[in-house]
Amino acid sequence: MKTLYPVPEIAIGAGRIDQIAGDVAALPGSPARVLLVIDRFLSQSGLADRVQTALKPREMTLWDEFAGEPTAAQIDAAAALARKNKVEAVIGIGGGSALDVAKLVASIVAEPASVERYAFCANPLPSKSLPAICVPTTAGTGSETTLTAIFANAAGKKAWAWGPELAATKAILDPTLTTSLPAHLTAATGIDALVHAIESCTNANRFEANDQTAHAAIRLVARHLPAAVANPADLAAREGMLVASCYAGIAINNCGTAIAHNIAHALGSIGKVHHGRAAGLGLRASLPWSLPASTSAFAAVADAMGGPHDASALPDLVDCLIRKVGMKVALADELPGITPDRLAAEMALPENAAMRKSSARASTDDDLRDLARLVLSAT
Numbered sequence: 001m002k003t004l005y006p007v008p009e010i011a012i013g014a015g016r017i018d019q020i021a022g023d024v025a026a027l028p029g030s031p032a033r034v035l036l037v038i039d040r041f042l043s044q045s046g047l048a049d050r051v052q053t054a055l056k057p058r059e060m061t062l063w064d065e066f067a068g069e070p071t072a073a074q075i076d077a078a079a080a081l082a083r084k085n086k087v088e089a090v091i092g093i094g095g096g097s098a099l100d101v102a103k104l105v106a107s108i109v110a111e112p113a114s115v116e117r118y119a120f121c122a123n124p125l126p127s128k129s130l131p132a133i134c135v136p137t138t139a140g141t142g143s144e145t146t147l148t149a150i151f152a153n154a155a156g157k158k159a160w161a162w163g164p165e166l167a168a169t170k171a172i173l174d175p176t177l178t179t180s181l182p183a184h185l186t187a188a189t190g191i192d193a194l195v196h197a198i199e200s201c202t203n204a205n206r207f208e209a210n211d212q213t214a215h216a217a218i219r220l221v222a223r224h225l226p227a228a229v230a231n232p233a234d235l236a237a238r239e240g241m242l243v244a245s246c247y248a249g250i251a252i253n254n255c256g257t258a259i260a261h262n263i264a265h266a267l268g269s270i271g272k273v274h275h276g277r278a279a280g281l282g283l284r285a286s287l288p289w290s291l292p293a294s295t296s297a298f299a300a301v302a303d304a305m306g307g308p309h310d311a312s313a314l315p316d317l318v319d320c321l322i323r324k325v326g327m328k329v330a331l332a333d334e335l336p337g338i339t340p341d342r343l344a345a346e347m348a349l350p351e352n353a354a355m356r357k358s359s360a361r362a363s364t365d366d367d368l369r370d371l372a373r374l375v376l377s378a379t
């Protein structure tokens with residue numbers, strides 16, 4: 001099935017956040033009451049006050065009661081507050097988690113049910129949703145353009161919801177909001193965007209109409225990520241990375257990810273390795289194994305990264321970029337006692353089956369063990 005899903009309106013520019021009152025006014029019904037979902041540290045840095053001042057005389061309800069991966073209970077509490085204050089639109093500002101909370105609240109607020117009801121597409125999302133404006137402050141997840149949102153369910157397990165109801169109404173890409181991100185997080189989130197783009201145009205779901213967006217994202221990461229890491233205040237590089245991450249989000253929204261994300265999710269569950277770094281290390285370890293299944297697609301990726309049109313050049317290009325942005329490749333010290341068998345077993349769990357299945361190359365359980373060994377033995 002080849003589908004290019006709708007893309008929200010995307011506003012781009014340094015300082016663009018200060019025009020957010022106009023964005024809210026332009027939403028259907030010109031909402032008078034808004035919920036702001038924002039990362040706690042951004043809220044405390046004064047950004048929430050800045051947005052509230054910009055939005056006056058509209059009423060703004062603040063929600064910053066989450067850290068890291070949001071839980072179902074936190075999302076339900078935010079939705080309850082939105083119902084109580086009769087909000088008519090939701091703004092999400094922050095990393096992927098903040099944007100996911102904003103999208104989920106906007107989509108579930110019309111019904112009293114817990115977000116858990118909609119996990120894994122068990123039930124359709126309510127047909128009526130609020131408009132949502134997403135403002136990413138990391139260049140990585142691309143959540144502002146995807147129809148997916150991730151949260152932790154009551155059992156503490158990673159859960160996801162999916163549906164057109166989760167689409168943001170508008171995305172605002174303001175590079176001034178990303179300059180305070182530490183170098184290691186700029187690197188990890190940027191590499192995550194690269195892996196999204198690469199997997200979406202090389203996996204079994206790929207199709208040409210989506211490749212263009214993925215290749216554009218790859219070119220932007222190759223060009224801008226080293227500068228964004230080396231010089232955090234470089235607004236051109238920061239803007240380039242926000243656009244790259246947004247394009248990569250569009251690309252995975254249409255075609256999904258693959259084996260590197262299978263590895264990343266397993267590493268995230270076992271060892272709490274940052275998702276972006278885990279995805280980068282997963283890609284680095286799995287590329288030589290994946291290449292034979294899709295040499296022309298991987299050759300186009302090598303080309304987009306600025307190398308020759310040759311799939312065999314890609315592992316070195318990816319390895320060089322990962323090292324250039326200072327990402328630590330060795331993992332073993334951080335995962336004491338984790339054997340390749342343990343990691344492979346995590347990769348084989350049903351919740352990771354879709355990523356394994358969409359990979360360009362079909363994998364046996366022995367393949368998973370070999371890939372796990374490669375990830376854990378990297379130096």
Ligand SMILES: [Zn+2]
Binds near residue numbers: 195276
């Ligand atoms: Zn990812």
